[in-house]
Amino acid sequence: MIPARAAGLASLLALAGGQSLPSDAAPLSSVELSNTYASIERAYRERGKFRSEYDPTDAPVSVDILVKNFARVALQSETHQVDGRVLANGQPKPLVRWDMPLNLWTLGVDEFDKAHLEHLSDRITRLTGLSVNFTRDVQRANIYIMVADAEGRRELAELIATLGYANDAPLAKVWPEQVKFPCVARVAIDPVDHTMRWAIILVKDELNGAFRRSCFSEELIQSLGLFNDGANIRPSIFNDDAEFIELTRHDEYLLHILYDQRLRPGMTPEEAQPVVREIATKLLADAKTF
Secondary structure (H helix, E strand, O other): OOOOHHHHHHHHHHHHOOOOOOOOOOOOOHHHHHHHHHHHHHHHHHOOOOEOOOOOOOOOOOHHHHHHHHHHHHOEOOOEEEOOEEEEOOOEOOOOEOOOOEEEEEEOOOHHHHHHHHHHHHHHHHHHOOOEEEOOOOOOOOEEEEEEOHHHHHHHHHHHHOOOOOOHHHHHHHOOOOOOOOEEEEEEEOOOOOEEEEEEEEEEOOOOHHHHHHHHHHHHHHOOOOOOOOOOOOOOOOOOOOOEOOOOHHHHHHHHHHOOOOOOOOOOHHHHHHHHHHHHHHHHHHOOOO
């Protein structure tokens, strides 16, 4: 799963003084890359992006909006592009989610990352009912969250390339060096029962502050089954242009709907839609908070 933020980054690199690196260009140093991401964040904020409001007044949420956005985010696959080449077009897909406790294994995270991940884990449990735990046992883990510098990224890229998925080879090649991919994630889905088996989340260590936190937030939440994004989905982190970088009430509703027991893994968009509308109507009527 290529991050939603990749497309928005590409459009702002020129504003920030950065560029998308061709395959034969010398990679940026760690300091240069960190400065580039800091410039990109400033460019976003100057354009009114990187907002953190939970319930923004300029983006009201209705039942119709929740139903439409859930269909786009949860019931349509993400379009994968690398170097302008489409690897997979977005298509209608069955509902997918986890059916087991989440065991998070981390590598390279600092104390601020850990605190943010613990906060996210608590929210996930409240919203989904899933048990979320941290483990140091790599064999017990099913979500692997890794922060890596340039050397570590090259090693992790070799790992990605061995996973056996056709779309992974281009991703493994471009992620370590290209500026426009600050973080990426990959999930494994059981093709029979449409439940998730494992997820890998990779974050570049040169990211700092809000930009770094936003990578953890978006990639972890997307790895729960809300895979897609779109320019018209708001107020939400599932948006191409990074208008919002923290989970909004709208996003919490989408995640809560996904794990409602009235829905089940494998449901088609047509099967899920009336149930989603029923759940969304109740949520808004009750002004549900978590």
